[in-house]
Amino acid sequence: MKVGIIGGGGWGKALATLIASAGHQPRIGFRGSRPSGFPGTPNLEALASESDLLFLAVPSEAVVDAVEACSLDAASRLIIASRGLEPRHGVWISDYVSDHTPCRQIGAIAGPALASEVMAGHPTALVAASPFEAVQEATVSALHSARCRVYTTDDLCGVQLAGAMVGALAIAVGVADGVDFGIGAKGVIITRGIAEASRLGDAIGADARTFSGLAGVGDLVSCASSPLHPGFAAGRSLAEGGAVSSHIILQLRALLALSRRVGVDLPLTTAVLAIATGESRPKRVFDELMRRAARPE
Amino acid sequence: MLPISISGFTVATHTLINPSHRSIDKALIGRMDEFLGALDDQAMAAYLANTVFLERSRFSKHPDGVTAKERDRIEGLARALTQGPVAMRKAAGRLVRAYSREIHNRFSDVSFSTAMRLAPAALTRLLSPADSGSRIWPEADGADRVVVSGPIDKIRALAEHHTLIIAPTHVSNLDSLLVGYALHLAGLPACTYGAGLNLFSNPVMGFLMSKLGAYTVDRRKGHRLYKDVLKAYSTELIGRGAHSLFYPGGTRSRSGCVETALKRGLLGTGIVAWQEGLAEEAPSPEVLVVPVTLSCSLVLEAETLIEDALSADGGARYIISDDEFSRPSTVLKFAQQLIALDTSVVVRFGAPMDTLGNPVDEQGLSMDGDGRVFDRRLYVTDRCGKAVEDTQRDREYTNHLAKALLGAYQRDTVVLPTHLAAFVGWHALGVRFPRLDTYNRALLAPFEQWVDRSVMVAGIAAAADAVDAAVLRGRCRSMLPTGKNRATEILTMAVDAFSGVHTRQVLSFEDWRVLVDPKLSLYYGNRLSGLLSPKDIQMEENP
Numbered sequence: 104m105k106v107g108i109i110g111g112g113g114w115g116k117a118l119a120t121l122i123a124s125a126g127h128q129p130r131i132g133f134r135g136s137r138p139s140g141f142p143g144t145p146n147l148e149a150l151a152s153e154s155d156l157l158f159l160a161v162p163s164e165a166v167v168d169a170v171e172a173c174s175l176d177a178a179s180r181l182i183i184a185s186r187g188l189e190p191r192h193g194v195w196i197s198d199y200v201s202d203h204t205p206c207r208q209i210g211a212i213a214g215p216a217l218a219s220e221v222m223a224g225h226p227t228a229l230v231a232a233s234p235f236e237a238v239q240e241a242t243v244s245a246l247h248s249a250r251c252r253v254y255t256t257d258d259l260c261g262v263q264l265a266g267a268m269v270g271a272l273a274i275a276v277g278v279a280d281g282v283d284f285g286i287g288a289k290g291v292i293i294t295r296g297i298a299e300a301s302r303l304g305d306a307i308g309a310d311a312r313t314f315s316g317l318a319g320v321g322d323l324v325s326c327a328s329s330p331l332h333p334g335f336a337a338g339r340s341l342a343e344g345g346a347v348s349s350h351i352i353l354q355l356r357a358l359l360a361l362s363r364r365v366g367v368d369l370p371l372t373t374a375v376l377a378i379a380t381g382e383s384r385p386k387r388v389f390d391e392l393m394r395r396a397a398r399p400e
Numbered sequence: 401m402l403p404i405s406i407s408g409f410t411v412a413t414h415t416l417i418n419p420s421h422r423s424i425d426k427a428l429i430g431r432m433d434e435f436l437g438a439l440d441d442q443a444m445a446a447y448l449a450n451t452v453f454l455e456r457s458r459f460s461k462h463p464d465g466v467t468a469k470e471r472d473r474i475e476g477l478a479r480a481l482t483q484g485p486v487a488m489r490k491a492a493g494r495l496v497r498a499y500s501r502e503i504h505n506r507f508s509d510v511s512f513s514t515a516m517r518l519a520p521a522a523l524t525r526l527l528s529p530a531d532s533g534s535r536i537w538p539e540a541d542g543a544d545r546v547v548v549s550g551p552i553d554k555i556r557a558l559a560e561h562h563t564l565i566i567a568p569t570h571v572s573n574l575d576s577l578l579v580g581y582a583l584h585l586a587g588l589p590a591c592t593y594g595a596g597l598n599l600f601s602n603p604v605m606g607f608l609m610s611k612l613g614a615y616t617v618d619r620r621k622g623h624r625l626y627k628d629v630l631k632a633y634s635t636e637l638i639g640r641g642a643h644s645l646f647y648p649g650g651t652r653s654r655s656g657c658v659e660t661a662l663k664r665g666l667l668g669t670g671i672v673a674w675q676e677g678l679a680e681e682a683p684s685p686e687v688l689v690v691p692v693t694l695s696c697s698l699v700l701e702a703e704t705l706i707e708d709a710l711s712a713d714g715g716a717r718y719i720i721s722d723d724e725f726s727r728p729s730t731v732l733k734f735a736q737q738l739i740a741l742d743t744s745v746v747v748r749f750g751a752p753m754d755t756l757g758n759p760v761d762e763q764g765l766s767m768d769g770d771g772r773v774f775d776r777r778l779y780v781t782d783r784c785g786k787a788v789e790d791t792q793r794d795r796e797y798t799n800h801l802a803k804a805l806l807g808a809y810q811r812d813t814v815v816l817p818t819h820l821a822a823f824v825g826w827h828a829l830g831v832r833f834p835r836l837d838t839y840n841r842a843l844l845a846p847f848e849q850w851v852d853r854s855v856m857v858a859g860i861a862a863a864a865d866a867v868d869a870a871v872l873r874g875r876c877r878s879m880l881p882t883g884k885n886r887a888t889e890i891l892t893m894a895v896d897a898f899s900g901v902h903t904r905q906v907l908s909f910e911d912w913r914v915l916v917d918p919k920l921s922l923y924y925g926n927r928l929s930g931l932l933s934p935k936d937i938q939m940e941e942n943p
Contacts (some may be wrong), residue, residue: 152783177766177778205766205774207756207800208793234799236792 106130106245107154109147109169110161110184111138117221118158118184118246125248130154132173147172151179156241158212159196160184164350166196175206180238182231183211187267190353193360195263210238211259213266213318215325216251217332228252230317232262254317261309265300265318267358270334271372272296273326274351277338278378278385288389289327292371296323298400299369306365338375347379355379370395424636428500429493431632436492441485447624448492452478454623462620473498492625499629503615546578547879550749550812552586558752558764559589561684563641565670565755566591568692569659569809570647572699576614579645579692582747592637593645594630594666619651627665634666638673638687648805652701654709656926658693658813662805668798671755675780675794679787686764689757691750691805693812695819695879695927698744698901706923710842746816746879750808756797757804815867815878815928818906821894823925824859825851825907825916827934842918850913853891859937861887866936867928876931 106122108115111133119141122129131143132150144150151157151173161169163185175181181200189199197209210233221227231242231253239255247253256262272292279288301314313319326332330339337347355376362369374392377383383391439447455474459466473495480491558564568579576593583590595614617630638644650663670687677685699705751759754776758766766776779797781787828851829841836844864880864887871878881889891907891914898906906920 176774177776178781178783201800202769205758205768205776205778207779207797234796237790 104155104241104244105153106156106158107132107150108158108160108184109150109173110159110165111136111141111143112160112162113218113222114184115158115160116141117216117218118160120221121216121246121248121251124250125244125246127245134172148174151175156180156182156245158182158184158245162350163187163196163354164190166199167191170200170204175200175204177205177207179204179206180208180241181206181210182233182238182242183209183263186213186270187354188263188357188361190350190357193357195260197259197263208235208238209233209259210235210242211262211266212242212246212253213262213269213322215317215321217325217329219331221251224250226250226252228254228317228321230254230256230262230313232256232259232313232318234259256310256313256316258310258313260307261304261313262318264304264307264309265314265316265322267354268296268300268303268314268372269319269322269326270351271355271358271375272300272323273332273334274338274341274347274375274379275371276323276327277332277335277340278342278375279338279389280335281339281342282385282389284389293320293323293327296371299371303362303365303367303369306367307361341378342385346381352376352379424504424633425497425500427636428629428632429496431636432496432629433493435628435632436489441488444485444488444492445481448477448481448488451495451623451625452481455621458620458622469498495625496629499626500633502618503630503633545744546582546585547746548582548585548749549746551751552588552749554762555690555749555752556587557762558688558760559643562686562688562764563638563673563684564589564591564643564752565638565667565687565689566593566643566645566692567648567667567689567805568645569694569813570649570652571694571696572652572701574700575647575652575694576645578694578745578747580613582692582749586749588749589643591643591645594634596651631665631669631672634669635673635676638670639676639682641684648802652705654705655929656699656702656706656709656923657929658809658927659806660930662802664795664798664802667801667805668794671780671794671797671801674755675787675789678777678780687755688752688760688764689755689801689805690752691808691812693746693748693750693809693814695746695748695814695816696744697816697818697897699923702920702923703902703904706919709923710839710919746814748812748814748877750812753801753804753808755801757801810930811874811876813876813927813931815876815880815931817880817890817893818897818924819927820863820867820880821856821860821891821907822921822923823928823932824856824863824937825914825921826918826925827937828855828859829916829918829921830934831855838922842922844918849918850910850915853909853912853914856891856914857887860890862938863928863932863936864890866932870931 104127106127106129108118108122108129109132111131115131116138119129119131129141130150131138131141132147133143133145137143147169157173157179159166159169159181166185166189173179183196183200185196188194189196192199194202197211200206200209210231212229212231214227214229216227216229227250229246229251231239231246232255233239233242234257239257243253243255275292275296276289279292297314297319300319301311304314305311326335330336337351341347355372358372359369359376362372370392374388377388378385436444452474455470459471459474477491477495480487555564566579566583568575576595580590590613592613592615594617597616597618597620615633618626634644634646646666648662648667649659653659670689674685674687677687752764753759754766756776756779758768758776760766761773765773767773777785829844829849830836832851833841833844833848867876867878867880870876880886881893883889895907895909895914899908902920904917904920905915906917906924908915
């Protein structure tokens with residue numbers, strides 16, 4: 104199977120490593136400098152049309168340009184490996200692709216696979232989501248090996264939501280770590296964060312079970328345990344008085360806009376945005392969260 | 401909006417393909433043989449056992465109307481299930497043949513072609529004012545009974561080289577006649593369509609429908625074998641180039657709401673027929689879907705439908721056979737009421753789309769969301785052009801089509817004065833009785849069923865402004881009057897339109913009050929649910 108990867112960053116190279124382990128020959132489509140150690144091409148359109156399966160592994164803010172450059176057609180099979188919503192339009196990346204290209208056979212992957220650990224050869228697992236069984240099967244074939252187990256689901260919306268929410272919650276865990284709230288606070292953030300994601304998922308038609316799987320709990324636990332995770336690192340930086348990139352703020356705003364559209368309250372995500380924008384200090388935000396009225400779990 | 405003149409119009413350059421009994425029987429049996437042949441003996445037994453079980457359940461729950469022949473066929477199948485695979489397959493074949501005849505049996509070449517010549521003219525006379533039987537005005541004129549709008553020229557041109565699936569919203573049992581009439585007015589080709597067996601309960605309408613291209617669909621038969629035969633029949637007709645009409649909502653909207661969910665069964669036959677045509681290199685394999693939104697000032701069966709929606713046993717009465725439609729005198733009286741209105745029905749033909757819901761250009765080529773043309777054949781072939789069969793993929797493609805249709809239905813719904821006034825009436829009752837839920841509000845006592853007239857007018861003014869805003873955002877269409885006193889005008893138009901239509905008045909004036917029938921105002925107002933909310937009606941509570 105010919106497998107293309109759009110994006111020559113750390114995650115793109117990690118995917119290429121997994122794909123090679125599964126016995127395929129990946130090619131990376133890149134802009135700028137050629138990723139070392141992997142076959143690649145700067146011609147994204149050619150790569151898209153020559154690939155049986157195409158992974159999109161660029162930061163969410165680069166999705167629009169990458170999709171435009173690929174000129175996807177009706178035969179394309181695209182797997183979204185980017186995390187979060189498309190920030191310019193505030194929609195799921197799958198919806199953006201569907202609204203602006205003929206491509207319909209779309210899937211997404213998520214899970215507790217850190218790029219650095221994959222590159223180091225550690226075992227990992229991912230969930231591949233698509234309403235199309237053929238896309239699920241192709242993704243399993245592309246990635247499943249002794250180094251990576253791949254599970255399948257048809258809950259594309261849930262897996263994308265889990266990825267976006269984990270990105271936000273990892274920041275909250277990083278902040279809690281940075282202000283030294285202890286391991287118990289991280290446990291609270293993880294469980295209440297998953298409850299928050301499940302409520303939003305329920306409102307938009309996702310399967311609640313997705314959040315207790317690899318894309319939800321699995322990914323969040325790995326984030327909470329690793330200072331290497333970009334979200335966790337961003338949270339720690341905030342706790343120490345640093346700043347985060349505007350892309351993270353755009354992501355948080357897009358998530359909150361979605362939650363308002365469907366009438367779901369996201370207290371933890373709101374708190375993270377308040378900290379990220381500097382509207383409120385971490386300790387004060389957590390203090391306010393703790394003072395919320397008691398309620399059944 | 402497109403004005404259409406039917407002066408001197410000649411029906412259908414298109415030749416409607418009307419297969420004979422024998423030809424369709426043969427094709428269906430071939431299709432079902434192939435389908436059943438792909439099942440192993442165990443899967444086949446389970447498939448047929450489902451048929452026996454569901455049919456026996458139906459016979460015991462609803463014994464009326466079940467014929468001895470029907471029972472014999474099912475009992476024969478039940479016996480065959482115990483006699484081994486050969487007997488099983490033979491019995492299944494007999495059932496397929498019987499269903500094929502049942503579905504197709506009202507088609508007759510001679511009467512169909514005669515009806516196609518005569519029926520449109522008869523309908524034109526029925527639905528047009530006496531002094532202008534050969535004209536239809538543009539909708540802005542507001543003087544016509546049936547307003548037909550949309551990209552008619554484009555659809556007409558596409559019909560020359562594409563097979564069309566006409567997919568209307570479903571409001572009333574009169575819809576098939578109405579759509580047939582609208583197709584005629586628009587100069588679009590006639591369609592074949594599936595009509596529920598219960599629709600034939602009205603002998604006059606049943607005769608007309610069967611002669612106008614209806615094939616029979618018995619919705620009481622819920623088992624897979626019957627549904628598969630029906631789908632095979634539809635696929636066969638589309639594949640042979642017969643323009644077809646489906647109601648993707650499956651049945652009339654019980655609540656009065658615009659469809660929010662669609663049935664995928666028959667809708668999915670379009671993509672199957674298209675792929676078969678591509679694989680067989682048929683001369684015109686392309687299939688396109690045209691959404692049609694019906695917006696009716698009045699609905700004949702409103703009383704029965706809303707009762708059904710509100711009743712706890714709505715499911716059991718899913719197939720209503722004893723509604724207003726089954727009484728010819730009621731239909732006639734209703735038709736007279738309808739003709740007396742300035743604008744009774746708006747039939748809006750939406751933008752044509754491919755079988756995945758992508759818009760198409762003037763040549764019928766698919767376009768992506770940014771208007772770029774692409775080759776849609778790649779959805780179902782590999783890059784070398786070889787067909788790739790995948791039924792699960794096709795089901796998912798049909799979900800995309802359904803989503804696109806639902807969007808079109810909402811955008812093309814035309815808000816009429818009766819909808820708006822009923823919406824305000826229902827919610828004004830809600831303001832008077834804030835502690836009552838929907839069901840208790842619907843059961844208000846007659847002496848409680850009123851709203852202050854000034855409150856109604858204020859509510860209508862606010863709601864009409866909200867509709868204007870929604871129209872500007874492209875969320876719906878509207879045919880409401882404009883001008884200073886439009887709220888009063890809308891209310892008067894609605895009260896006049898509702899007068900004497902149903903056994904209960906939906907809205908009527910009494911001194912300083914407007915009497916509001918809760919159930920019927922809920923039904924008609926529901927056309928705007930999802931578009932307006934009670935917040936859009938800034939009304940004060942009644943004293």
